[in-house]
Amino acid sequence: MSPTSVAEHRKRVAELVGLMPVLQLPLDECLGLVLAADVIAPLPLPPFDNSAMDGYAVRAADLAGELPVRLRVADDIPAGRTELNALEPGTVQRIMTGAPVPPGADAVVQVEWTDGATDTVTINRAVVPGQNIRTGGDDVRKGDAVLAAGTVLRPSTLGLASALGLPELPVRRRPHVLVLSTGSELVEPGTPLRPGQIYESNGMMLASSVRDAGCVATQLRFVPDDVEAFHQALRPYLGAVDVIVTSGGVSAGAYEVVKDALADHDVQFTKVAMQPGGPQGSGRYEGVPVLSLPGNPVSAQVSFEVFVRPALLASMGHPRPERPTARAAITSGLTSPAGKTQFRRGLHDPSSGQVVTPVGGPGSHLLSALALSNCLIEVPEDVTELAAGSEVVVRYLQ
């Protein structure tokens, strides 16, 4: 059977995960989510003419003569005042930043240009009409399409939605991902390790990656290498999760529990033309999309980056589900297997003149090299050798 290409498998995974439904979510749950419809401003911003300075609301014409001038302070307007008295000619009203400008006033004199008095104020400098007034609608007009569908909700966009008085926004919800690790050799960190055992690490790494992509993760670790126990372990989650991600148990050994349990369900096991991350499973288990990643830690994480993360981001309507890439020259030569896209780990420093340093070798057990990297170096299928200085594509990991 000829291997599946990386692009084909990526497409299959994205189609399996599909699009999450749209719902209205409170703003404090929206960070990182994607707006599903345009936002039309229900009011102007600022909503009313207000003062940009602490000072005195005036008629500019009253300061046009000889200075300094002494004027009666007829009122005091703190921010939040909802009822105003019109400004009579020849008087001023003390006003605070953000407070509404009273009818009849056409400028604000900042307090530093006065003696600051509260009964009769001495003003030393003139102002022009409009000075220190922030006009209603200056920033946003009522009815403006202020945020477009497809916008990723960041602190500033959530601030804008709040300023417009919107308590919630329409977004595609976060997928809930069950991260399941199998393997009888796996032991919980914090407990003693016996010969032949290792600490479980893929679950933590993949669940963190799910959360880092803005999704919800539940970890299910230490499922024994037993098909019936595997089915039992999954059962409680079937109505509750959107995607199942497994690691391990998909290659050619005698005890491949994931493959054995899922192969007679609607899950295909294939070899993808890549290294690491060759053996991959994908399909549906009782209707739930399931993505079975290989167990070697680097293979699992690279598979997540190349297939799962873009599919999860696309499911939330993200306009750019792929990590950003750059071109850089490698600082040392490397070799790569023929017919496979190789994803080597690297350190890329854009400030150092677009070079990338390979970290560690190609082995898919080299977790510490992955932990020290900030990018993947992509070596195309048809390239088997690259000399130092060759240009490669780097895909950021953060």
Ligand SMILES: Nc1nc2c(c(=O)[nH]1)N[C@H]1C(S)=C(S)[C@@H](COP(=O)(O)OP(=O)(O)OC[C@H]3O[C@@H](n4cnc5c(N)ncnc54)[C@H](O)[C@@H]3O)O[C@H]1N2
């Ligand atoms: N005869 C063949 N053997 C293997 C092939 C092959 O084509 N023919 N492919 C190799 C490749 S490539 C990979 S990748 C692995 C994939 O193996 P599995 O997905 O079946 O994973 P396991 O055998 O369960 O584990 C592999 C390795 O990773 C460690 N592991 C697994 N899960 C975890 C975990 N949650 N936390 C930490 N470490 C984990 C496990 O102990 C093994 O060392 O197969 C090759 N073999």
Ligand code: MOO
């Ligand atoms: O394809 Mo495996 O994922 O090299 O290590």
